[in-house]
Amino acid sequence: MYFYKKINLTYDRPLYSQLINTLLALTLAFQFTACSANLQSKVAGNLNQMSKQQTVAILPVEIMKKGQEETGEMLRQGLYANLKGAKFNLLERYVVDGLLKQNNLHNPADFLKINPMRFAEILGADAVLITRINKVERSYLVIHSSIEIGISAQLVDTRTGEILWRAEQTEQDYQGIAKIPTGISSAILGPIQFVTNKLNLHRMTSKLVDKLTAIVKNPEDANKKETFEETLISSAATRDLEKIKDVASLKSEWADDVSAYTEVPPDLIDRKNPLLVKPHKNQGSLPSKINWRQRKTNLKPAIPQQETTITPVQKLKQNQPPQYTIQVGAYKTEKNAHQMVNRLLKKGYEAHIKSELKQGTPLFKVLVEKFNNKEKAYDLANKLINKENLPSFIVTTAR
C-alpha cells in the first residue's frame, strides 16, 4: 500500500495503470508463446504400406543461411536416431553421402528440383526425406532470451513421386522474466546461459524431431485432418512421368504410321559387343529355366537386351519381303534435314530425306541406305553409332 502511494506520488494513476497492464499483457504473451510449437503435418495413406523391406534415405539438410550448418547436422542426426523406430529401413548416412558425392550432388537446395526417380537410381532408396531449416533465431534482451527453429520436411516415394509426408514445424522456447525467476541472479544469468548453451539447441532440435516424426512412425494414428485428401505427386516426378507417357504415345503413333522401327537406346550401347545383333532365334519364347506357363495373354513376352520393337509389318505387302533402312534423325524443317544429309553424303553414305505429315505437321526424316538384308542394316547402324556417334533406328520400308 505504501509502495502504491509512493508510486502515485511520482506517476499519474492512469499512466501507472497502463504500465502495469502492458507488463501483464507482455508477461501473458510470453507465457503463451513460451515453449510453443507450431506443427503442420500431413501423411498419405500409402505411408502405411512402407515396411522394413523398404529403404528411406535421409538427405543432407538444406540451410537458408550461413551459420545454420550445425543445426542442420543436429537435425539430421536427430532424424536418423528418431526414425530408427519407424517401420522402414534407413539407408546409412555414409552410404547416402558417398553416393551423392559420387554423383556430384553437393547442394541440398537442389534436391527438391531433382526427380525422385533419379534418387532411386542413385541411392537405391524407395523414398527420400528432404528437409530444410527455414529459421534459426536466437535473441537476447538481457532479461529475456529465446531460440526459435523452423523446419520443413518432405518424404517422397521415389518409385511414384508421391509425397508420403509433408510437415512444417516451428519450435520456440525462451528463458526470462516471464518464467518467474527463482532469484535475481537467475533472472540475469538464465537468459544468457539459455541462448549460449549449445545443449539447449540440441534439446530443442531433439524435441522438435520427436514431435515431427511421431506421425511417420505411426501413420495409422493419423486422423482425417492429417491425411492428404488426394495423392500428391512431386512436380519433378510428374514432369518425367508425363514425358514417359508422351514418348510411349509417340512411339506407338510412329509404330502405326511408319511401318516398323528399331530403337537403339544410347545407354545400352556396348561398343565391344554391339547391341544391334540378330534377333533372338527364340523370340517370343520364355527362358527355358523358368517354369512359366504360357497362357492366353494380350501381350508378348519381353526379350532382354534386344532392340526389337518391330511393328506393323502387316502394313507391308505380305508377299514382298521388307527392305531395311536406317533412320538417323527426324526434323521439323527441311533445312536441318538437308544439313544432316549433306554431312552424311560427304562422308560417303547414301542418305536421303523422307517427308511426311505428323498430325498436320511436316516431319523430315533422314534415312541412310536401303538393304534387303537386315543384318547388313544392323552393321551399318552399328557403324553409324560407333564411328559417327549417331543414334539410329532401323526402319523397315516398303519397296
Place this chain on the structure above:
Amino acid sequence: MAIIAVGCGKAKVEVYHGTEANWDYPKTVAILPFSYETSITEQKRPHQILRAVFFNYFSYLGYTDIPIETVDLKISPLIKAGTSIKDISNAQLMKILGTDAVIRGHVINATNFTAGIYAETSIEAKLEMVDLRTGDLLWETKHTELSTSSIITPSLIDMIAEQTANAEVNKAYHKVSESFILKVLAKVPDPASLRHEHVQLPRIISIDSNIKKNTRLLPNDVIYVSMKGDSKLDAHFDIGSYKTRIPMKEVSTGLYTGSFRIKKGDQTNSSIIIGSLSNKKGLTAKKFYKKGLVFIK
C-alpha cells in the same frame, strides 16, 4: 526449457586409434548388451535405455552396425549357457557376430529420484570400442551425465516441469542418455568420409519388359520383366508402389527374369516398372523401365 545443472561438462573420450592414419579402421560394429552394477535395480533398465539410445545415434556415424536384436539373438546361446558378456573372447565374438569391432558398455551408477523441490536423474557409465581383429582398444570413455532440478533452476516454471518429467523414470533416463551419448559421440572417430568413395551399389546394365505402349492391361495379361546386371544377387521388380518386391530369378549369369499376372480387381494408373538388385551388404540398385507405363483397368 530449464537451464538446470545438466551433465558434468564435456565427455572425455580417450581415442587410442583415430581414423586419420588408419585406413583399415573397423567398418562393421556390434553393440553388445551393456552390463551394470548389481546395486542398480534391473527394473530401472538404465543400461538397456543407454544401449538403445547409443545404437540410435551411433548409426549416424560411418559404421555399419547390426541391429541390437540381431546381436542379442546371436549371443543368446552363450548367455544362456551361463557365460558373462565380459568373458566372451574377441575371437568368439568375431566368429559369432561377424563384425570388425564391438562396443562394450558398463553402467556404473544410475539415479532417479524426486524429493520436494529437488529432482535428479543421472547415469555414470563406461564405454569402449574394441577391434576384434587385433584386440586393440580403439577408444574409451567414463562419463557421468547428470540432470537436476531444484531451487537453483533459473525459473519456477521450468523447475515444476522438470520435476514432473523426472517422475517418469524411463523418459528421464532416456533424456539423460541422449545427452550422455551426444557428448560422447561428438568425440568418437567417424570413418564416414573414408568410406564415401568405396560405396558401390550393385550394377544393373539394363531392364526390359513387354510393356511397350501405354496399353491398358486386362486380367490374365502378364507383365514380363528381365534385367541384366551383376550375378548372384537378389532381384525383384516393383510396379510403382502398387505391387512391390515381385521376385525375379537368375536364369543365366547376370540375367534375371520375373513376371506378374494381372488379376481381377487389380488397378493402377501410370505405374512405372522398377527393377532392383540387392547385395549381401544390404545395398540395392534400382533401374526404371522407361519405355512404357503400366495401366491396369
